Amino acid sequence: QGSGKTTTIGKLCKYLQRKGFSPAVVCTDTWRPAAYEQLKQLTEDMQIQLYGDPDNKDALDLAEKGLKHFKNQKVIIFDTAGRHKNEEDLIEEMNKLDKIIEPDESILVIDGTIGQQAGEQAKAFSHATDIGSIIISKLDGTAKGGGALSAVAETGAPIKFIGTGERIDEFEAFDPERFISRLLGMGDIRSLIEKAEEVIDEDVATKTMNNMLSGKFTLMDMQNQFEMMNSMGPMQQVMNMIPGLGGKIPKEASQMTEDKINEFKIIMSSMTEEEMLNPKIIKTSRITRIARGSGVDENSVKELLRYYNNTKKAMKGIGRRGMGGGAMNRIMGQFMK
Template sequence: MLDNLGKNLTNTMKKLAGMSIIDKEVVKEVIKDIQRALIQSDVNIKLVLNLSKTIEDRALNEEPPKGVTPKEHVIKIVYEELVNLVGEKAQEVEIDKKPYKILFVGLQGSGKTTTIGKISRYLQKKGFNPAIICTDTWRPAAYEQLRQLTENMNLPLYGDPENKDALDLAKKGLNEFKKQDLIIVDTAGRHKEEKDLLDEMEEISAIVKPDEVILVIDGTIGQQAREQALAFSKTTKIGSIIITKLDGSAKGGGALSAVAEIGAPIKFIGTGERVDDFEAFDPERFISRLLGMGDIRSLIEKAEEIAKDDIDMDSVDAMMSGKFTLKDMYSQFEMMNKMGPMKQVMNMIPGMGSKLPKNASQMTEEKLGKYKILMDSMTEYELEHPEVIKQSRVKRIARGSGMRNEDVKELMKYYNVTKKAIKGFGKRKMGGPMGQMMR
């Protein structure tokens, strides 16, 4: 789906994840890449410029929340702003009365008939029994196409290829199906003049009194999508939008971002010709997929949770002042434990899974567990003043924890290396093993 846009955005995120420092230059470069990707996939230039400006402002001026690295913060901003571009929250079709009437509008060729089949299947699976009314008197094959589709799916259909009065067909169909729980009214997608088509939509809408009007838009038409959506929204209140043909390398960015401006949510997308090539549209899931960060949301949530817990602040303060004890290291380990299995955390960061820094990959969960057990055998004083841990204490700690002297020495070596590294980091927010990995 949207192969090129996805590939370009994923590469941008990978590049960002591979950067060692996030500064103004990096932010600008990332924004340039995003601009290029969006413009290539037909998103309106003005929208792209607005988006870039917002991302830049936020990335350069917002402080990352506690416990979130600058890099994660920029990823989060890009993600959030792209989600805003296509509509924020996922929205369902809420069938809250009987019969619930849906009016389908859209130009011929947009995929309206196919989509009626798709949404019927979707709603059938939710336990509803859609009945279809065909009011397209313009295209002779329209009734036949719907007849085949509904026959295959066992759906009741009302239509009459002999009747050329769309309004009459709508009235009769509604009367026929008044006991159904769900009625879907198909309409013509073409007339001699566009104005005639739009007038007819207005009249049909007045008769059907739909609970929801769904506009179907061809995802490959780029920015014309916006004009189409505007034209239809003048005839009847568009409640939701379905974008079709977003499979493969379609440049659907135009339609996706343009229609979001109309104020009606995109509720579904079509991703192929078959009846099951249909997805409820969830802006967050959609964008994280495009950015290639399977699970960035949960990574961000975890980072936010940790920020809320505030557990690292004492050790961060200690590090800022150049003091870093075993106790600080212990709380960093706790934080790492909270993030979940190390590998999993790293995989959530695009481009990181395969490129674990050496230090981080050496720090396996097994080791983390071992180090924690060793530290549990130390006294409070030892944790605060690691320099006192010499031979006799090493022996006692090893014995107390059921481990070998070498294990204690290994932990102390790790501590010393980390402490040294932290000094090198200067005034960065997160030092230590955590910092090395997340940067």
């Protein structure tokens, strides 16, 4: 109860979509107000089929009808009512649902912020029904998250996934070695590479990098760079995956960096294609027009142009001498000011 179960279903669906599956969802949660509406919004955004009836308060009937509705579907996820270990009626309902659905796997969603108490919840449910696996939500790498992991592990049920943030894509298969590495601030370069492979267009990335290193870098390239950075997830999460940076960049600084990138993207959306490909032509009158069009002051436009010129200069130097920490620190430092 209160573990972010419905949101986790949306995240699991997104994960399965990325792996080539087409999951369907059945809502049998008749206890929580607006449970169906929340699922409907989540599934519509991802173009996932949903079966439910907010006027039907019989969870067992909904499960039977959902099974018939999706009889040809390979992957069906049933959203059941959240329940506390002391709610005997709901525990009994869960057992009846288990007999009707005959699931390949029953997944328990546990809130990672409750720390060691997660173990008590998991044990109580493991006595009531067979838990196939566990998903721990709201796990941001804090000490409480570590406590929840160790406590749940004692039940013997495998932890399959963890939710690492609020966004729908902040969800990943659980790997103990990687999690501990991030928890200790040692980074997780393997996850970073895998995430990049999932979300980044290789051709666009290669072209952008070649332009950066050769000195042909344009604002269009920088816009592509920002889009790739955003698709990787929140800045703080990405930084925590980089060895040597994990835990060292304050949350406020990474948030400021993210806000600045979003402001730069808005400014660039007010530029013409000619200006994006040839920033040298952006002088006083164009700066005024761009500032008005993007709803910012002229200093913000000038700041973007300074960042662009400094990045172009730094990356051209890297192209000649190879990657150096000093150049990269100067680029990142511009966002932290």
